[in-house]
Amino acid sequence: MNRSSVLRTDILAAAGAGAIAQACADAVSARLVGCGHADTAHPDARTGAGLLQEWEDFLAETRQSTRYNGARRFQARAAAVAAGAKDNWGEPVAALFSDTGVRALITGAARARGPWYGARRLSGLLPPLRCLSIPESGIVLGDQAAALDAVRRHLGALLDRGAVDRIDILNVPTDSALHAALARDLGGRFRVMSNDHVRHLRQLREPGSGAPIQQNSAKTRQSLRRKLRNLSDAFGGAFEFLRFDAPESTDRFVALAAEVTAHTYQVALNVGVKDDAPTRALARELAAEGLFRGYVFLGAGRPIAHVMGDLECGTFRLWATSFLPEWGRFSPGILLLDRVFDDLTEEGAERFDFGHGDAAYKRLLSTGSQTEADLTLYGPGKAAALAWAVHCVTVRCKSLLRQAAARWGVLDWLRKAGRGALRRMG
Incomplete structure (x- = not known):
């Protein structure tokens, strides 16, 4: 049997999870585990607290822990949401894929929101979309083949079965197996927008x-x-x-x-x-x-x-x-x-990560770079199709303007002039 087929899925969310988290669990027949205050007193291996510990151990083992994907910070956000606090990013939600231990992790935020930010003025005309936003390092793979297949199947099922209308995945290295799988498989089934950018690094x-x-x-x-x-x-x-x-x-x-x-x-x-x-x-x-x-x-x-x-x-x-x-x-x-x-x-x-962006000082001080992509996947519904069309037009216009500025050699000058104008405006 393919190992990926036996990976179980646990979805963690705030206690009393919202409709999107519930829909995500239902779409993939996953167990939904609340991670509010009530779970922390029960250290059994399959409670919320136990899963959070498995999560921390997995990140330590793979050395991929960042401030975006830590279990303790996720738990704190989930507890705050369960207690009624407002979270501007949405409801924290995570999926753990396990057999004898965690093999892959997806962490993000779920919320209903208007169309892509480039179309804010159309928010009254376009219906809100159910969105899952996955931040930088929000997808972590351990056992590569099984984990990659589980993540790919999971994201595809969320869109295909209508649990969410759009999935945003930030900062995926374009030379990674994850990017190849998403572009090859999900890109062939769903509408995908890719916004490429450069991350500069300095090896210390x-x-x-x-x-x-x-x-x-x-x-x-x-x-x-x-x-x-x-x-x-x-x-x-x-x-x-x-x-x-x-x-x-x-x-x-x-x-x-x-x-x-x-x-x-x-x-x-x-x-x-x-x-x-x-x-x-x-x-x-x-x-x-x-x-x-x-x-x-x-x-x-x-x-x-x-x-x-x-x-x-x-x-x-x-x-x-x-x-x-x-x-x-x-x-x-x-x-x-x-x-x-x-x-x-x-x-x-070992290294200094400047983050994404192509500012002149980053090019000057870095010793290398990698190309990454922000991927936006739209589901099959009509609302998602309309939002995708608006997204395509706005991104294309921005790209043409940027290319023209770079071709004319004025991109850095425009950045500097724009910053000066903003500074004078206060």
């Missing part, structure tokens, strides 16, 4: 030996040291590099980072670090687990640049970085990142 240590990598030439190192001295001299020597990783220090970091962000174009886009309760809570939570890292350049007591991210399984993942534009002539963002590379290497980190 040699794979295998773990030896630190000297990235910069002697000339570049000398240039960076000179720029750093000039920046320090501009503050009369009152210049500090600060690192934040303890739970009791994260509130201060968030306040400093938000102060920098408030003077950049990021605030006009409603991105970057915000000094609010959710950001502070997440930073404290990850710091308590030893994962949070925050870095700041402080000049004369004022923050002028920051870097924020998490370090897990040897990889530092960048969440946000920015610097005060008035000090841009000294390149404080580049100088801070260079100092962060050294700090992370000293504590044993």
Whole structure:
């Protein structure tokens, strides 16, 4: 018998799961397990608490744990939703595929929402879709053949049987077996949109030996040291590099980072670090687990640049970085990142993940890149077909404009000009 055919499916959701989670379980004849407060007191192997422990063990074994797919954070979200708290991402839902142990994991959020974000103004005309959103690293495969087949069958069944109308899967490497299976099989059965982008990476240590990598030439190192001295001299020597990783220090970091962000174009886009309760809570939570890292350049007591991210399984993942534009002539963002590379290497980190996006500083500082795709799969219904058509038109228009700007050599200039305009707009 094909091993994939004996993998059982357990779907975890908030206690008193919503209609979409119930439909997902019904579509694949899976057991629905509530993961609210009531489950934590029962450590039996097949209760919610037991499954969450199997989940954690699976991530530790595969070294694919990230802040997006951890069981403890999932449980906390599920408990909050079960207690009536609003979750802007939707109801947390996960599927575990097991035989003698977990072989694959899907974690995401389910909710009814309007059409693709590029068609917000049509929300009143198009009916809401039942959506399953799977974040970066939300699909983890262990035993490759069985796990891949189980995941592919599961996602196909959710669409085919109407449990959901649309599935969003973020940041799937285009050279991976998962991407090939989704594009080959599900792409042949359902309408699929693919938005490709580049993720830049910087290798900090040699794979295998773990030896630190000297990235910069002697000339570049000398240039960076000179720029750093000039920046320090501009503050009369009152210049500090600060690192934040303890739970009791994260509130201060968030306040400093938000102060920098408030003077950049990021605030006009409603991105970057915000000094609010959710950001502070997440930073404290990850710091308590030893994962949070925050870095700041402080000049004369004022923050002028920051870097924020998490370090897990040897990889530092960048969440946000920015610097005060008035000090841009000294390149404080580049100088801070260079100092962060050294700090992370000293504590044993293997790579720095800049995240997706093709910003000029990422191209400059990375040692490699990989192409990834955000996949959107639409089901067979009429509402899904209409939303897919709108999605196609808006994505195509955006792609043509971007290609034209790149062909004319003005893409980076347009980005810089746009950020300057947003900054002036506040």
